[in-house]
Amino acid sequence: MVRPCRHRLGEKLTAQWMAHLCGLCLALRGDHGQLARIVTNYDGLLISVLTEAQAERPAAGRRTAGPCPLRGMRTASVAHGEGARLAAAVSLVLASAKVRDHVADGDGMLARRPVALAARRVAASWDRAGARSGSAVGFDTAVLVDAVDRQTGIETLAGPGTPILTVTEPTETATAAAFAHTAVLAGRPRNAVPLAEAGRLFGRLAHLLDAVEDREADAASGAWNPLTATGTPLEEARRLADDAVHGIRLALREVEFEDGGLAHRLLVHELPNSVHRAFGTVSCAHGTGPYAPPGTPGGPLPPGPPRRDRRGLLAGCAVWLGLACTCQLCCGTYEDPWTRESKQGPCANCDCSGCGDCCNCCECCNCCGEDGCCDGCDCGCDC
Numbered sequence: 001m002v003r004p005c006r007h008r009l010g011e012k013l014t015a016q017w018m019a020h021l022c023g024l025c026l027a028l029r030g031d032h033g034q035l036a037r038i039v040t041n042y043d044g045l046l047i048s049v050l051t052e053a054q055a056e057r058p059a060a061g062r063r064t065a066g067p068c069p070l071r072g073m074r075t076a077s078v079a080h081g082e083g084a085r086l087a088a089a090v091s092l093v094l095a096s097a098k099v100r101d102h103v104a105d106g107d108g109m110l111a112r113r114p115v116a117l118a119a120r121r122v123a124a125s126w127d128r129a130g131a132r133s134g135s136a137v138g139f140d141t142a143v144l145v146d147a148v149d150r151q152t153g154i155e156t157l158a159g160p161g162t163p164i165l166t167v168t169e170p171t172e173t174a175t176a177a178a179f180a181h182t183a184v185l186a187g188r189p190r191n192a193v194p195l196a197e198a199g200r201l202f203g204r205l206a207h208l209l210d211a212v213e214d215r216e217a218d219a220a221s222g223a224w225n226p227l228t229a230t231g232t233p234l235e236e237a238r239r240l241a242d243d244a245v246h247g248i249r250l251a252l253r254e255v256e257f258e259d260g261g262l263a264h265r266l267l268v269h270e271l272p273n274s275v276h277r278a279f280g281t282v283s284c285a286h287g288t289g290p291y292a293p294p295g296t297p298g299g300p301l302p303p304g305p306p307r308r309d310r311r312g313l314l315a316g317c318a319v320w321l322g323l324a325c326t327c328q329l330c331c332g333t334y335e336d337p338w339t340r341e342s343k344q345g346p347c348a349n350c351d352c353s354g355c356g357d358c359c360n361c362c363e364c365c366n367c368c369g370e371d372g373c374c375d376g377c378d379c380g381c382d383c
Helices: 006-032 034-039 045-054 082-105 113-136 142-157 164-185 189-221 226-230 234-252 261-278 313-325 364-368
Strands: 062-068 074-079 333-335 342-344
Touching: 006 034, 006 045, 006 062, 006 074, 006 082, 006 113, 006 261, 034 082, 034 113, 045 082, 045 164, 045 189, 045 261, 082 113, 082 142, 082 164, 113 142, 142 164, 164 189, 164 226, 164 234, 189 226, 189 234, 189 261, 234 261
Parallel strands: none
Antiparallel strands: 062 074, 333 342
16 A cells, blocks of 8 residues: 655655565575565565664664565575564465465466365465464463454445445554554553554555555455445545545654654655545656555665676666666666666656656645644755
8 A cells, every 4th residue: 555656756766665675585585485476565564664663773673685686686685583573474364364265266276176275275384374473572472363363254245235444444453453463572562552543544444445546346246345345435535535544644743763764755645645546646757666566576776876887688687687686677766787887667767747846846735735744854855
């Protein structure tokens, strides 16, 4: 859901964002093997971001990772520790739930029994892996599993006239628990209550926007959709989404952050853009984050100094393959696989039509539409 425009993030926050995304990916690999890395996702890394934002010594939660094709074979400072492991646990359990949901719906290849059986086994292994990671940081993933189980029953009973918030409640409960536990990991228990509220509303927003974006496709395929099933009009869904965005902003004002710049940017300034995208009122023409397309690594890295040492033919081909598979060649800033010269993909140019000048001059208060929203924050803008 949170896909920030890299032009608005700026170099500093882009580097932080990348550190958390890489940190989540490596935490999944380190604890659960290579296959687990496929559940890396934008929303999951918010757990890592929130944990570090509250920590008294944020730098202590970083380490230097080795070269990776998704970073143009560069080393990088990445997030690690309890925040990344909690993010990994949450991502695994929720990915498991999504797989089981697709199996139950018989989507695509999962309609075939052998494929469905294999998918169920993968989902079960992710459940166990998530429970292990969660236990290691003091988080009981049972609250997530219970929410998923209740979701199925609620959807079965829901019909015209059922309040849409009844359907979103399990998701709200799960995200509230995950957000609140970041306060425990950071040693700031007083933050747990406002973070739980922010997480509850984030879960509501995620469920609503997913339903809005899938509405037409679900209607065409005959799949269950909460808005269609409950008879909730788009106008009501938009009202609830806007209220959730506003509530998250208010809840975060009660949270004590050590360095809340990135968390503020993602949860205060970028969530309204998510709402605009879902309802077809896009506020920024890029539609791309530090990685693009959504969910597929491939975005910009702050360009380093020119490199003179050329790669060999085979090494360069390996790097080119990694860049091509992740869309960096198209949408990002990257090093030439052989010459190491800094280059920019054809789709990486900034086109700010639709959002005024906020991409160029970072007038982020204008973007989020509320006076004084940046009071006392360090989100990379001057307002």
